[in-house]
Amino acid sequence: MERVLILSGSESDRTIVEKITQVLTAFNVEYRYEIASAHRNPAKVDHLVANSTADVFIAVTGLSAALPGVIAARTIKPVIGVPVNAALNGLDALLSTVQMPPNVPVACVGIENGKNAAILAVQILALKDPNLDKKLREFKESLKK
Numbered sequence: 001m002e003r004v005l006i007l008s009g010s011e012s013d014r015t016i017v018e019k020i021t022q023v024l025t026a027f028n029v030e031y032r033y034e035i036a037s038a039h040r041n042p043a044k045v046d047h048l049v050a051n052s053t054a055d056v057f058i059a060v061t062g063l064s065a066a067l068p069g070v071i072a073a074r075t076i077k078p079v080i081g082v083p084v085n086a087a088l089n090g091l092d093a094l095l096s097t098v099q100m101p102p103n104v105p106v107a108c109v110g111i112e113n114g115k116n117a118a119i120l121a122v123q124i125l126a127l128k129d130p131n132l133d134k135k136l137r138e139f140k141e142s143l144k145k
Contacts (some may be wrong), residue, residue: 001053001056001112002028002031002032002053002054002086003029003030003031003053003055003056003125004024004029004030004031004032004034004053004054004055004056004058004118004121004125004132005031005032005034005048005049005052005054005056005057005058006020006021006031006032006034006058006059006060006133007033007034007035007036007045007048007056007058007059007060007067008033008035008036008061008067009035009038009039009058009060009061009062009063009070009084010035010037010041010092011035012013012024012086013035013037013060013061013062013084016060016082016084016114017033017060017114017144019077019112019114019115019116019118020058020060020082020118021033021118022115022118023065023114023115023118023119023122024121027051027122027132027135027136027139027142028135029122029125029132031054032052032054033135034048036048036067037067037068038061038066038069038070039064039066040126042070042123045067045071046072046074047068048075049071049074049075054077054120055077055078055124056077056078056079056080056125057071057075057077057078057079057080058079058080058081058082058086058114058117058118059079059080059082059106060082060114061081061082061083061084061093061097062083062084062085062086062087062090062092063086063087063092063093064093064096065084065091065093065094065096065097066096066138067081067108068081068097068100068106068108069096069097069100069104069106069135071097071106072100072104072105072106077124078107078121078124079105079107080104080107080108080109080110080117080120080121081097081098081106081108081117082108082109082113082114082117083096083097083106083108083110083111083112084111084112085111085112088128090111090112090142091110091111093111094108094111101117101133103129106131107120110133122135122136123136140145
């Protein structure tokens with residue numbers, strides 16, 4: 001039963017997804033990863049979002065970066081977008097991810113910063129998980145050293 005569902009638009013996003021899964025694994029957070037393009041396979045995206053047990057979604061996507069917004073339009077759960085440098089140094093994906101219409105928010109991390117997306121997901125989950133809260137506090141403390 002996943003707590004985080006990671007969706008990426010294509011196989012080429014796998015290196016960024018690996019950064020996300022490394023962090024989630026380090027915090028013992030259950031996740032699921034699927035490739036599902038908002039443009040090439042919208043029915044799969046719809047099915048995954050509608051049937052997921054996840055508390056948080058992470059969407060890794062480049063070019064038009066529609067995937068985070070498509071997910072956000074279909075759920076009330078938090079969505080974190082990770083823009084990818086597929087063209088224009090990732091600026092197109094970044095702007096598409098942060099320029100969501102009113103009332104359809106998507107949190108956005110820096111271009112290709114999957115690690116921050118995973119940490120943000122852990123922070124969201126830690127709000128209701130004392131064990132995760134403790135691990136996160138220990139992690140933050142270790143950054144001071």
